[in-house]
Amino acid sequence: MSASMDHTVFKGFDEQHLSFSITRLNQMNGGITSGDSGGIMEVQVNLQPIENPTKDRGASAISRKKRKLCNSISIWKYKNPEYSKVKERSEQYKENLREIKENLHNLSPLELIEKLMSYVIYDHILKETVCYASSYRNKCEFALCIDELKTFIGILLFSGYHKVPSERDYWSSEEDLGVPIIQKVMSRNRFQLLKSIIHFCKNDEAKDNTHDRGFKIRSLLSLVKDSFQQFGVFEECISVDEMIVKYYGHNPLKQFMRGKPIRFGYKLWGLCGVSGYSYSFDLYCGKSSVDDGNDDLLLGTKVVLMVEAV
Structure with a gap:
């Protein structure tokens, strides 16, 4: 058998092998033309390039991996919560709730906060802060009162919704940065000092609480939980x-x-x-x-x- 780019010539094939060869050629893309002469048979095949199916499958697999399920960007929208129906509340629950409402009805928002942040919580923070300042920061003359501690916590709450580029800008002399209400109640240096030494437990407790990474505020959380539970029905x-x-x-x-x-x-x-x-x-x-x-x-x-x- 001799072959070229456009012609394939079969020599010395018997009838059975020639029939098989022509059948295989019929499965290829292109036309077949045979002559009437015996002996040597010349078959003309129009060769066409066949794409590699393996390569196509790989490309499609890659494209499927890169394809996104959704081209749009998810946007969070506010939606009113939907609650399932609950059973009718007992008379004892209604009575306890009515009693708490009567005790808290005439209180102002500031008085309600002081009910939750009770004197016990402020006293605990005061003692631990003074102990840390005198024992670990060598500030034996450091003094702090509950009113000043309330002012400090009030500034923290105020800074939660009134934002400025930097913490020091609350005491800035610029008209578009300074906040007079904060400048009047506490100086900048005093605020930063309290922020650096405020404590809620003794550092000596770290040896007994190696398993608890949040031990420094654990006592404060316990006091706040007790304060919440006194008004909960x-x-x-x-x-x-x-x-x-x-x-x-x-x-x-x-x-x-x-x-x-x-x-x-x-x-x-x-x-x-x-x-x-x-x-x-x-x-x-x-x-x-x-x-x-x-x-x-x-x-x-x-x-x-x-x-x-x-």
Whole structure:
């Protein structure tokens, strides 16, 4: 057999092999023309390039991987929550709720905050801050009163909704930056000093709480939870879920949750009722290394048992 680009010549083939060869050629793309002469048969084949199917399959697979399910960008929209129907509340619950409303009805917003942030909480912060300043910062003459501590916390709350480019700009002399209401109540140096030494527990407790990364604010959280529970009337239907406190700074307790409206911050587990009131909450500090007897339980079961122990 001799072959060229446009012609294929078969020599010395018998009838059976020649029939088989022509059948195979008929399966190719192109036309076949045979002559009437015996012996040597010349077959003309119009050759056409055949694309590599393996290459096509690979290209299509790559294109499928790069293809996006949706080209549009997801947009978060506010939607009113839809609540399922709950059972009728008991008479005892209604009576307890009515009693609490009567006690808090005539109070101003400031007085309501002071009910939650009670004297016990301020006194605890005051003692721990003074102890840290005198023991670890060598400031033996440092003094602090509860009124000044309330002013400091008030500035922190104020800075949460009144933003300026820098913390020092609250005391700026520029008309478009300075905030007179803050400049009148506390100086800049005093505010920064309190911010650097404020404490909620003794540093000596770190040796006994190596398993708890949030031990420095654990005592403060316990006092705040007790303050919340004194005004809470437990409902029949409650829910356990996670809450997030927005924070973009550097802290090992900061969590990242992809796909959430608030992706960075401190995560807390909360126990709330249908009315939205929070009865209990706890700071999530990652996987616990202490043996609490619940190692065989799932995370959701541990959280429910932890927040319901009130």
